[in-house]
Amino acid sequence: MPRPVRCRRIGQMPMFRSFSPDDAPDAEVIRLTLDEYETLRLMDAEGLNQESCAARMNVARTTVTAIYESARRKTATALVQGKRLQITGGCCEFAPVPPPEHLMMKGIQSMRIAIPYEQGEIFQHFGHTEQFKLYDVENGAIVREQIVDTNGSGHGALAGFLQAARADALICGGIGGGAQMALAEAGIKLYAGVTGSADTAAKALAAGSLEYDPDARCDHHDHHGEGHDCHSHGCGEHSCHKA
Numbered sequence: 001m002p003r004p005v006r007c008r009r010i011g012q013m014p015m016f017r018s019f020s021p022d023d024a025p026d027a028e029v030i031r032l033t034l035d036e037y038e039t040l041r042l043m044d045a046e047g048l049n050q051e052s053c054a055a056r057m058n059v060a061r062t063t064v065t066a067i068y069e070s071a072r073r074k075t076a077t078a079l080v081q082g083k084r085l086q087i088t089g090g091c092c093e094f095a096p097v098p099p100p101e102h103l104m105m106k107g108i109q110s111m112r113i114a115i116p117y118e119q120g121e122i123f124q125h126f127g128h129t130e131q132f133k134l135y136d137v138e139n140g141a142i143v144r145e146q147i148v149d150t151n152g153s154g155h156g157a158l159a160g161f162l163q164a165a166r167a168d169a170l171i172c173g174g175i176g177g178g179a180q181m182a183l184a185e186a187g188i189k190l191y192a193g194v195t196g197s198a199d200t201a202a203k204a205l206a207a208g209s210l211e212y213d214p215d216a217r218c219d220h221h222d223h224h225g226e227g228h229d230c231h232s233h234g235c236g237e238h239s240c241h242k243a
Contacts, residue, residue, distance in 0.1 A: 007093040008035035008067070009058040011042075012157055013182035015127070020084035028083045033090030034185075036071035039064060087178075094186060097160040100148035106166050110136040110143070113205055114167040114188075115198045117147060122198050124173035127158065134165060135202040142206055159186045171201050174216050192216035 014037055020027055035057065042053045050068070054061040078085040106112055113136075115122055116129035123129045129150060136144040150161055159182035162170060169189040183190050193213025194201050204210040 006059060006063075007091045008038065008063075009056065010034055010038050010092045010094055011056060012038075013159060013185070014041075014087050014178045015176060017088065017177045017181055018084060018086045019078070021082045024082050024084075029086050030074050030078050030083050031089060032071060032074050032085055032087045034087065034092045035067055035090040036074065037087050038092075039068040040071050040075070043068060088181065092185065094160040094163060097157070097164040099164040099166075100151075100161075103148065103165060104134070104136070104144055104146045106136060107138060107143075110138050111168045111206075112136050112166055113169045113171060113202050114162050114165065115171045115202060116173070117198050120197060120199070122171065122173055122194055122196060122201060124195065126172045126175045126179055129158070132162070132165070132167075133198050133202075134167065135206070137202075137206040140206055140208070142202060159183050159188065162186065162188055169205065171198075171205060171210070171212070172216075190214070 013034070038057060039053060042048045042056055043050070048056070050061050050064050053068075054064040057064060059067075075085065077083060112134055114132045114134055116126055117123060117131045117133040118129070123131075131150065132148055134144075134146045134148060135142045148165060150158065159179065162183070163186040167188055169191060170183060171191045171194050173193065173195055175190070175192050180190060180192075191205060191210055191212040193216030194210065201210060
């Protein structure tokens with residue numbers, strides 16, 4: 001029986017999930033897993049040695065060596081042969097994130113909605129939000145509300161922050177592909193492309209009538225297509241992919 005794969009701890013999700021040569025838009029895809037990306041981030045971008053990287057990822061140093069060598073080989077192949085590099089998959093878990101201070105208790109039957117928040121409105125740039133407003137929903141009605149500070153968490157850490165805040169769903173405006181991937185890995189359902197009052201949007205989701213755009217992106221704000229009813233589109237189920 002094969003030995004089970006131990007999930008690798010990810011400290012920061014990538015802000016961008018794919019890279020491709022401008023003159024080869026239909027290039028073959030090479031998949032770089034999240035744990036491979038993490039070794040490049042920690043060792044090449046932050047300058048950690050293999051021992052420190054292994055400690056951060058909660059795996060053995062020999063495992064980090066193998067992951068790192070695979071990551072560099074894939075990256076080199078993409079650069080030399082003009083292939084598209086896509087960051088996705090891997091058996092990973094988020095590094096623990098302390099929950100927001102004085103986080104309100106969440107009921108067993110509650111669904112917790114999080115919304116990037118600024119002066120009553122849905123803040124339109126997910127990765128730069130300084131506050132979230134949390135709404136606990138029971139039986140189709142909002143029963144508790146709280147505003148929490150992100151404490152400087154950026155694109156790559158906000159999914160872990162929302163996971164620590166015990167959020168089940170996120171309503172937002174534009175959002176990048178890397179953040180979407182991070183939310184999916186955290187098991188948080190996504191309702192993007194929403195504007196206007198945060199309270200109104202939360203009530204609409206609680207009632208099952210929220211219109212949103214699953215194709216919304218921070219990088220182009222091209223909110224094309226009709227609104228989607230929140231009961232007809234599922235987003236971001238949690239999965240742990242085996243490498």
